Amino acid sequence: MGLTDPRLHLFAVQGASYAVSTDYLRFAGIAPEAAEAVRRGGPAGPVLNRLGVPLEPPGQKGFRFAPPDTLVLMLTYACNMACRYCCQGEIPAARENQMSQAVAYRAVDWLMRNSADAETVNIGFFGGEPLLRFPLMQEIAAYADRRASAAGKRVRYGIMTNGLLLTEPVIDFLAANQVQVTVSFDGPAAVQNRNRPLKGGGRSFRLIAGRIRKLLARCPDATLRSTLYAGTDPDLVLQTARRLGFRQCRMEKVSSSLLAEGKKNDEAASSGQMAAHLRRQGERFLAAARERDAAALQRIAVDGAFMEVVRQMFQLARAGAPVRRRWFSCGAGRQLLAVAANGDLYPCPRFLALPEYRLGSVAEDGFRGELHHKSLLIHSEDCRSCWARYYCGGGCVVEHLGRTGSIFRANPDTCRLRRARIETGIRVFAECSDDDRAFLHEIGVLPGRQA
Numbered sequence: 001m002g003l004t005d006p007r008l009h010l011f012a013v014q015g016a017s018y019a020v021s022t023d024y025l026r027f028a029g030i031a032p033e034a035a036e037a038v039r040r041g042g043p044a045g046p047v048l049n050r051l052g053v054p055l056e057p058p059g060q061k062g063f064r065f066a067p068p069d070t071l072v073l074m075l076t077y078a079c080n081m082a083c084r085y086c087c088q089g090e091i092p093a094a095r096e097n098q099m100s101q102a103v104a105y106r107a108v109d110w111l112m113r114n115s116a117d118a119e120t121v122n123i124g125f126f127g128g129e130p131l132l133r134f135p136l137m138q139e140i141a142a143y144a145d146r147r148a149s150a151a152g153k154r155v156r157y158g159i160m161t162n163g164l165l166l167t168e169p170v171i172d173f174l175a176a177n178q179v180q181v182t183v184s185f186d187g188p189a190a191v192q193n194r195n196r197p198l199k200g201g202g203r204s205f206r207l208i209a210g211r212i213r214k215l216l217a218r219c220p221d222a223t224l225r226s227t228l229y230a231g232t233d234p235d236l237v238l239q240t241a242r243r244l245g246f247r248q249c250r251m252e253k254v255s256s257s258l259l260a261e262g263k264k265n266d267e268a269a270s271s272g273q274m275a276a277h278l279r280r281q282g283e284r285f286l287a288a289a290r291e292r293d294a295a296a297l298q299r300i301a302v303d304g305a306f307m308e309v310v311r312q313m314f315q316l317a318r319a320g321a322p323v324r325r326r327w328f329s330c331g332a333g334r335q336l337l338a339v340a341a342n343g344d345l346y347p348c349p350r351f352l353a354l355p356e357y358r359l360g361s362v363a364e365d366g367f368r369g370e371l372h373h374k375s376l377l378i379h380s381e382d383c384r385s386c387w388a389r390y391y392c393g394g395g396c397v398v399e400h401l402g403r404t405g406s407i408f409r410a411n412p413d414t415c416r417l418r419r420a421r422i423e424t425g426i427r428v429f430a431e432c433s434d435d436d437r438a439f440l441h442e443i444g445v446l447p448g449r450q451a
C-alpha cells in the first residue's frame with residue numbers, strides 16, 4: 001500500500017526518518033531505508049510492528065460528554081485600545097453593550113445548576129476590555145464564591161486583558177483570587193505600538209510594560225498572548241516576553257477570517273512563518289538538551305505553543321501510556337460556553353459575532369449543543385482522512401468557518417501549521433536520548449519523570 005497506507009505517516013527532517021501510527025498515537029525514528037521501502041510501495045506492516053501497534057484500525061468511539069464547567073463572560077464590548085485586528089467592532093448592534101449585574105448573576109447561577117457534579121467550575125472575564133468593568137468583576141467573584149460554596153464547588157477565575165488598567169487595586173484582586181491572567185500584548189515596542197495603539201492612536205508599549213512588571217511581581221504565572229501578523233519575528237516577541245518576566249508566552253497568528261477587508265493578514269505566509277519558527281525551536285531545543293544547557297532550555301520553554309506539543313509527545317510516548325485519541329481540539333460548545341452581554345450563550349467568545357450560532361440563554365437551563373458535539377474526526381471529510389487527526393482533534397472550528405464557510409471544512413493554512421507542530425514534537429521526542437530526557441525532567445522543562 002506504500003505511501004497511501006492510511007495507518008502510517010512518514011516524514012523526514014535533515015536526513016532522519018520518522019514513522020507515525022495515525023490510529024494509535026505511537027511514533028519513532030526509523031531507518032531511512034525502511035521508510036524508503038514503504039514509500040516505494042512496500043508493506044507498512046513491518047514499520048507498524050516496529051511501532052508496536054495493532055495492524056487493525058480501532059473501533060469507533062462512543063462519546064461521553066462532561067457537563068459544561070466553564071463560562072466566559074463578555075462583560076463589555078467597549079475597549080480602551082484600538083488594535084488593528086480587533087473583531088469586536090463587527091459585532092452587530094452590540095458595540096455599546098455592557099453586561100448587567102443581573103445577567104452576570106444569572107450566568108453564575110446557570111453554571112452552578114448546569115455543571116452537574118463538577119467540583120471545580122471556571123469563570124472567565126472577557127471583553128472588549130473586561131477591566132473597564134472591574135467593580136462588576138469583583139461583585140461576580142464574591143457572588144460566585146458564595147454560590148459555589150453553597151453548592152460544594154470551587155471556582156477558578158481567568159481574565160484576558162490588554163493590561164492598560166492593571167492598577168494596584170486590580171492586581172491585588174487578581175492575586176488574592178488567584179486569577180489566571182492572560183495579557184494580550186504583541187511584544188517588541190514597534191510591533192505593539194503599531195498593532196495595539198491606544199484609542200486615539202497613542203503608543204501603548206511603555207505604558208503597559210510597566211504595568212505588566214508590577215503584575216508579574218504578584219502573579220508570576222500570568223501568560224503573555226501575542227497575536228502575530230505575517231512579518232513579525234517570533235524570536236523578538238519571545239525575547240520581549242522574557243525581558244518583561246513572563247514564564248509563558250503564547251503566540252497565535254492573527255486570524256484573517258475575522259478581519260474586515262483591507263486588514264486581512266496573509267494567512268499562508270503567517271502559518272508558514274510560524275511553522276518555520278517551531279522547527280527552528282525544535283533544533284535549538286535538541287542542541288541545548290545535548291549540551292546540557294539548562295539556561296537555553298529555560299529560555300525556549302517560555303514558548304508556550306512549542307512546549308505544549310513537546311509535552312504532548314513526551315506524554316503520549318510514556319511507557320504504558322494509554323492511547324488517548326483527541327476527538328476535539330477544545331471544549332467550545334460543550335464544556336466551555338461564552339455568555340454575551342445580554343445573557344445569550346455561544347460556543348466560545350469568537351462566535352459572539354455570529355448570531356446564527358446562538359445556543360441558548362442563561363435565562364433557561366440547558367443549551368443547544370448538538371452541532372458542537374459532532375467530532376470533526378467523524379464529520380469532516382478533511383479531518384477524517386488526515387494523518388494527524390488523533391493528535392490534533394480537528395482544529396479550531398472558528399478558523400475553519402472563517403476561511404471555508406463551514407466548521408466541517410478545515411482551514412488549510414492552520415492545518416499545515418498544526419501538522420508541522422506535531423511533526424516537530426515527534427522529532428524532538430525521537431531525537432532525545434534517555435539521558436537527554438532525564439536531564440529535561442531534572443531541570444523542570446518537562447514535568448515529572450517518565451515511567
Ligand code: SF4
Binds near residue numbers: 384393
Ligand atoms: S484540523 Fe486539519 S490538521 Fe487537524 S485533523 Fe483536521 S485536517 Fe488534520
Ligand code: SF4
Binds near residue numbers: 397398
Ligand atoms: S473554537 Fe477556536 S477560538 Fe473557540 S475555544 Fe475552540 S479553539 Fe478557541
